[in-house]
Amino acid sequence: MRSLQSRSHPVRFDAWRRAACGSLDPRARMVLDLIPPEGWAPTFLTSASAGGPQELLEQVRATPQSRIRRDLAHAAERQAFPPWARRLADDSGLLRQLCDSLDHVHAVLLAPHWAHVTSEAAADRGIRTRQALTGGVERLLASLHPRRIRWNPPVLEFAMVSGFDGDLYLEGRGLLLVPSVFGAGSPAIDVDAEPQPVMRYPVGHDQPAGSLPFCASPALPAPPGTRSPLALLLGRTRAAVLHTIAEHPGCSTKELATFTSLASPSASEHATTLRGAGLISTIRHHNTALHSPTALGLALLNTPTAGPSPVG
Incomplete structure (x- = not known):
C-alpha cells in the first residue's frame, strides 16, 4: 500500500501502479486510510506471522478488541486517522468491512505477482544463508542495508526514512528478517512485534533497478521426472539445469555444476541460455553469480504434458 501511494522508484513500480x-x-x-504512504500504521495489519493470505486475514479478523484499541491509539499519536477508525474495535461489522478491503487489496496488488515475489525472496534467502555461513550473523546483519542499518556489536543501529531511528537490543529474543520486494526504498522495523522484533528490508537494494514483471499465477517446480514443454523443447540436460535452479534458488554456478554433475563451464553456458530466454535470473554477490528461477521458468516446469521422453 505504501509503494502504491508513493512516486518513488518509477522504473520498478510505475507499470504496476498504473495497473x-x-x-x-x-x-x-x-x-488506504489506515496505511498512509509514510508514517505509522496499526501493527495488527502488518503481521509477520507464517501462513497464507487467507490464514493471515483470519488472524486480522480474530484480533482482540484490546489489541485493536492499543494499536490504533499508539499509531494515532503520530498519524491522523479517519473518524470511523475509532469505532473499529467495538463494531464487528466495520471490522468485517476492513477485512473485505484487505482481501480485495491483496487480490489486486499481490496475488498476480506472487510467483515473482517468492522467486526474489528465495534468491535473497540464498544470499543471506551464504553470508551467515561464511561470515556469521555479524556479516549478515552488516550487509542488509549498510546506509540505514549498522551492526555495532552487540547493538543493531538503524535509521528509517520516516525519521525513526535508534538502537535495538535483542536481549535474547532474536530478530525476524523479512525480505520485501515492494519495500524497495529502505528498511522498516517493528520493535514491539511479538514474540520478537521484525526487520523488513528491501530485496535487491544493491542490484540494478528493473521493472516488476507481471505474472499470470503462482507456480511451483514440478517433481523430478515430470515431462514438461521445456524439457521437450530444450532437452534433458538444460531442463535438468532449470529444475536444479528451481530446487536450489540462489545457487552459484559452482554449486549448479555439482548438483547436475556438469563441468562448471557447461553449467555456466546452460545458465546463460536460460537467462537469455527469461527462465532464470542471475545476480552477482561479490564475485559469485547466483541463479534463481523466474516466474516463467517455474510456470514451464509446472506444466506437464504427454509425449515421448526428451532426448538430451
Missing part, C-alpha cells in the same frame, strides 16, 4: 490503480475499487479506501 493496480485501474483495478482497485472503492473497497480499497479503508486500507
Whole structure:
C-alpha cells in the first residue's frame, strides 16, 4: 500500500501502479486510510506471522478488541486517522468491512505477482544463508542495508526514512528478517512485534533497478521426472539445469555444476541460455553469480504434458 501511494522508484513500480490503480475499487479506501504512504500504521495489519493470505486475514479478523484499541491509539499519536477508525474495535461489522478491503487489496496488488515475489525472496534467502555461513550473523546483519542499518556489536543501529531511528537490543529474543520486494526504498522495523522484533528490508537494494514483471499465477517446480514443454523443447540436460535452479534458488554456478554433475563451464553456458530466454535470473554477490528461477521458468516446469521422453 505504501509503494502504491508513493512516486518513488518509477522504473520498478510505475507499470504496476498504473495497473493496480485501474483495478482497485472503492473497497480499497479503508486500507488506504489506515496505511498512509509514510508514517505509522496499526501493527495488527502488518503481521509477520507464517501462513497464507487467507490464514493471515483470519488472524486480522480474530484480533482482540484490546489489541485493536492499543494499536490504533499508539499509531494515532503520530498519524491522523479517519473518524470511523475509532469505532473499529467495538463494531464487528466495520471490522468485517476492513477485512473485505484487505482481501480485495491483496487480490489486486499481490496475488498476480506472487510467483515473482517468492522467486526474489528465495534468491535473497540464498544470499543471506551464504553470508551467515561464511561470515556469521555479524556479516549478515552488516550487509542488509549498510546506509540505514549498522551492526555495532552487540547493538543493531538503524535509521528509517520516516525519521525513526535508534538502537535495538535483542536481549535474547532474536530478530525476524523479512525480505520485501515492494519495500524497495529502505528498511522498516517493528520493535514491539511479538514474540520478537521484525526487520523488513528491501530485496535487491544493491542490484540494478528493473521493472516488476507481471505474472499470470503462482507456480511451483514440478517433481523430478515430470515431462514438461521445456524439457521437450530444450532437452534433458538444460531442463535438468532449470529444475536444479528451481530446487536450489540462489545457487552459484559452482554449486549448479555439482548438483547436475556438469563441468562448471557447461553449467555456466546452460545458465546463460536460460537467462537469455527469461527462465532464470542471475545476480552477482561479490564475485559469485547466483541463479534463481523466474516466474516463467517455474510456470514451464509446472506444466506437464504427454509425449515421448526428451532426448538430451
